[in-house]
Amino acid sequence: xxxxxxxxxxxxxxxxxxxxxxxxxxxxxxxxxxxxQIRALSDAGCELVRxxxxxxxxxxxxxxxxxxxxxxxxxxxHFDYKLAVAAAQNGAAKxxxxxxxxxxxxxxxxxVKACADRGIPIRVGVNGGSVKRELLAKLGLREAMLRSGxxxxxxxxxxGFGDICLSFKASGTADTVAVNRMAVSSPGWRWPLHLGxxxxxxxxxxxxxxxxxxLLLDGIGDTIRVSLTAPxxxxxxxxxxxxxxxxxxxxxxxxxxxxxxxxxxIDVVSLAREVEAxxxxxxxxxxxxxxGCAVNGPGExxxxxxxxxxxxxxxxxxxxxxxxxRKVRERDIVHVLAGEARTxxxxx
Amino acid sequence: xxxxxxxxxxxxxxxxxxxxxxxxxxxxxxxxxxxxQIRALSDAGCELVRxxxxxxxxxxxxxxxxxxxxxxxxxxxHFDYKLAVAAAQNGAAKxxxxxxxxxxxxxxxxxVKACADRGIPIRVGVNGGSVKRELLAKLGLREAMLRSGxxxxxxxxxxGFGDICLSFKASGTADTVAVNRMAVSSPGWRWPLHLGxxxxxxxxxxxxxxxxxxLLLDGIGDTIRVSLTAPxxxxxxxxxxxxxxxxxxxxxxxxxxxxxxxxxxIDVVSLAREVEAxxxxxxxxxxxxxxGCAVNGPGExxxxxxxxxxxxxxxxxxxxxxxxxRKVRERDIVHVLAGEARTxxxxx
Numbered sequence: 001x002x003x004x005x006x007x008x009x010x011x012x013x014x015x016x017x018x019x020x021x022x023x024x025x026x027x028x029x030x031x032x033x034x035x036x037q038i039r040a041l042s043d044a045g046c047e048l049v050r051x052x053x054x055x056x057x058x059x060x061x062x063x064x065x066x067x068x069x070x071x072x073x074x075x076x077x078h079f080d081y082k083l084a085v086a087a088a089q090n091g092a093a094k095x096x097x098x099x100x101x102x103x104x105x106x107x108x109x110x111x112v113k114a115c116a117d118r119g120i121p122i123r124v125g126v127n128g129g130s131v132k133r134e135l136l137a138k139l140g141l142r143e144a145m146l147r148s149g150x151x152x153x154x155x156x157x158x159x160g161f162g163d164i165c166l167s168f169k170a171s172g173t174a175d176t177v178a179v180n181r182m183a184v185s186s187p188g189w190r191w192p193l194h195l196g197x198x199x200x201x202x203x204x205x206x207x208x209x210x211x212x213x214x215l216l217l218d219g220i221g222d223t224i225r226v227s228l229t230a231p232x233x234x235x236x237x238x239x240x241x242x243x244x245x246x247x248x249x250x251x252x253x254x255x256x257x258x259x260x261x262x263x264x265x266i267d268v269v270s271l272a273r274e275v276e277a278x279x280x281x282x283x284x285x286x287x288x289x290x291x292g293c294a295v296n297g298p299g300e301x302x303x304x305x306x307x308x309x310x311x312x313x314x315x316x317x318x319x320x321x322x323x324x325x326r327k328v329r330e331r332d333i334v335h336v337l338a339g340e341a342r343t344x345x346x347x348x
Numbered sequence: 349x350x351x352x353x354x355x356x357x358x359x360x361x362x363x364x365x366x367x368x369x370x371x372x373x374x375x376x377x378x379x380x381x382x383x384x385q386i387r388a389l390s391d392a393g394c395e396l397v398r399x400x401x402x403x404x405x406x407x408x409x410x411x412x413x414x415x416x417x418x419x420x421x422x423x424x425x426h427f428d429y430k431l432a433v434a435a436a437q438n439g440a441a442k443x444x445x446x447x448x449x450x451x452x453x454x455x456x457x458x459x460v461k462a463c464a465d466r467g468i469p470i471r472v473g474v475n476g477g478s479v480k481r482e483l484l485a486k487l488g489l490r491e492a493m494l495r496s497g498x499x500x501x502x503x504x505x506x507x508g509f510g511d512i513c514l515s516f517k518a519s520g521t522a523d524t525v526a527v528n529r530m531a532v533s534s535p536g537w538r539w540p541l542h543l544g545x546x547x548x549x550x551x552x553x554x555x556x557x558x559x560x561x562x563l564l565l566d567g568i569g570d571t572i573r574v575s576l577t578a579p580x581x582x583x584x585x586x587x588x589x590x591x592x593x594x595x596x597x598x599x600x601x602x603x604x605x606x607x608x609x610x611x612x613x614i615d616v617v618s619l620a621r622e623v624e625a626x627x628x629x630x631x632x633x634x635x636x637x638x639x640g641c642a643v644n645g646p647g648e649x650x651x652x653x654x655x656x657x658x659x660x661x662x663x664x665x666x667x668x669x670x671x672x673x674r675k676v677r678e679r680d681i682v683h684v685l686a687g688e689a690r691t692x693x694x695x696x
Binding site: 128173177203207211214216238241244245246247257268 | 520522559560586593
C-alpha cells in the first residue's frame with residue numbers, strides 16, 4: 001500500500017479508487033474557454049483536470065479558473081519555480097513539476113513551501129522526452145527516467161515535503177510499462193502513481209489501453225490519463241472504459257456483444273449501439289448482452305443480467321437473470337431489453 | 349518455447365513472429381462476397397482469415413474460397429464433426445473446434461484423421477460463453493476454461509495428433525489475461541496460443557488492447573485477433589497497431605505526436621494525420637515526430653529519426669538524426685518532413 005495524497009478532495013493512492021484525469025487544450029489565459037472545457041470534462045466524468053501554466057498570465061488566470069471549477073485543477077509547470085509558487089497561491093489543487101527543470105535546491109524549497117502552506121501535493125512527472133541527455137546516455141531510457149523521478153522525490157522529502165505522487169511516461173508502451181514496474185519494485189517505494197503513455201500519436205488509444213491496462217491489471221497505478229491526439233472529453237471516455245475493462249470500476253451498463261461473423265442471426269452492431277445509448281443514464285452496474293447467434297450467445301446471455309441471443313428467423317431469445325424468458329421479434333429487441341433492464345434496476 | 353504449427357505456410361508459435369488474424373462477416377455460402385472480403389483483409393495486412401462453417405453448403409463453398417484466397421483460410425466449426433471433416437477436405441488451412449462440442453471420441457478421431465491426412469493443424473478454441481455449465485459451477489470461469497482446453501488438447505494428442513494451438517477467450521479483459529497466464533504456467537504447457545478477448549461490445553478496442561497487449565508485453569501469445577463489433581478490416585488495422593505498440597512488429601512509419609495541450613505552437617492533430625497519410629507507403633522502420641512545443645518536443649524529436657517541434661511564431665524546428673537542422677514554416681512542415689523521411693530511407 002502506497003501513501004495517500006489528496007488533491008482538492010480527491011484521494012490518490014493508499015487504496016483509494018483509481019481516478020480519471022484529462023488535460024485542457026485551451027489557452028489557460030482564456031479563463032472562460034478553459035472553464036467551459038473543464039465543465040464539459042467534468043460532465044464526461046473527469047475527476048481531476050490539468051491545465052498548462054506556461055507564463056505569469058496563465059498563473060494569474062488560475063485564480064478565476066480554480067474559483068469556479070467543479071473539479072480540482074492541477075497546474076502543469078515545467079521550467080519556472082515562480083509559476084509553481086503562483087499556481088499554489090492561486091488555488092491549484094496539485095502542482096505538477098518536471099524533475100530537474102525547476103532548478104536549484106533553493107528554488108525547489110520555495111515551491112515546497114508554497115505547496116505545504118496550502119496543503120497541496122506535488123506530482124513529479126517524468127517524461128521520456130525530457131530526461132537529461134547525460135543521464136540518458138549513461139543509464140538508458142528506463143533507468144534514467146526512474147532515477148530522475150526518484151532523485152526529485154527524495155529531494156522533496158529531504159525538504160520535509162512528503163505529499164508526493166510520481167509518473168513515468170514514455171512514448172513507447174513497453175518502455176512505460178517497464179519503468180513503472182521497476183518503480184514499484186524499487187526498494188522503499190511508497191508513492192502513488194499517475195499512469196500514462198505520452199506522445200501517443202495516431203494510435204494513442206491502442207498504446208494507452210495496452211500500457212495503462214497492463215499496469216492496472218497488475219494492481220499498479222492510482223490515477224490515469226489516457227493521452228490522445230484528440231478532444232480531451234475523448235480521453236475521459238476512454239479512461240473510464242479502460243478502468244471498467246480491467247475491473248477497476250463498476251457501475252453503469254456494460255454491453256456484451258459479439259464480434260461480427262457469418263453466424264449472426266440479428267444485426268448485432270447497430271442493436272448494441274442502440275441499446276447502449278438507450279440505457280446510458282443507468283448508474284447501477286448491469287450487464288446487458290446482445291448476441292448474434294446460438295453458439296456463444298446463450299452462454300454469454302446467461303452470465304449477463306439480461307440479454308438476447310439471435311436466431312435465424314428474425315426472432316431472438318430473451319434471457320433474464322440466467323433464464324430464457326421468451327422469444328422477441330428483432331424489431332422489438334431494443335424496447336424489450338431496455339424495459340427489462342430498467343425493471344431489474346428498480347427491483348434491486 | 350512452444351511447439352510450432354503451420355497453417356498454410358504461416359508458422360504459429362515456436363518463436364515465429366506474432367501474426368494478425370480476422371474473421372469474415374460475410375455468409376460463407378456466398379463464395380464471391382467472402383472472397384472479396386478476404387482480398388480486402390489481405391490488402392489490409394491480414395495474415396490468416398477465419399470463416400464460419402455452420403452448415404454443409406458453407407463447407408462446400410470453402411472449396412471455391414480456399415482455391416482462390418490469397419491467404420490461408422481457417423474453418424470455424426462448433427458442433428458438427430462432419431463439417432470439420434468436410435472443411436479439411438475442401439482446403440481449409442486450419443480447423444477451429446470448440447472443445448467438448450464435437451462429441452464422442454469416435455467423432456473426434458474422424459476430425460483428427462481428416463486433418464492429419466492433409467497436414468493441417470487444429471485450434472482448440474475455448475470461449476467463456478460456451479464452457480459447460482457443470483464445469484463452470486464446479487471450478488469457476490477461469491479454471492473451467494483452462495480445464496476445458498487442456499482436456500481437448502490431451503484427447504487430440506492421445507489420438508496421435510500434436511498439431512495443435514489453443515485459445516482462451518472470455519468477454520472480460522481480466523479473465524482473459526488470467527486464464528492465458530494460467531495456461532502458459534500449467535505444467536508441461538507446450539502449445540502456441542491464439543489471443544483474443546471475445547464478445548467485446550462497444551468498447552472492444554480498449555478491452556482487446558488492454559488484454560491482448562498485457563499478454564504480448566509478457567511474451568505470451570503467437571497469433572492475435574482483435575475482435576471488434578465493426579468491419580473486419582478495422583480488426584486488422586488495430587491488430588497491426590497493437591503489435592507495433594508492444595514492440596512485436598517493426599516497420600513502417602511510426603508517428604510520435606503530443607497529446608493536445610495549451611502549450612502547442614502548431615496544429616499537431618491535423619499535421620500528424622497528414623504526415624502519416626503522406627508516408628503510409630514506406631515499409632522501412634522510421635520514427636517521425638510531430639511535437640507541438642519546446643517542452644517535450646525537442647527531446648522526443650531527438651529520439652526520432654526525423655521530426656519537428658513547434659514554436660510559438662508559426663515556425664517549427666526540424667530535427668534530423670538527433671540534430672537540429674533548421675527552422676521550417678508551419679505550412680511547409682508536411683512537405684519538408686516527408687522529403688526528409690524519404691531521403692533517410694534511401695540513404696539507409
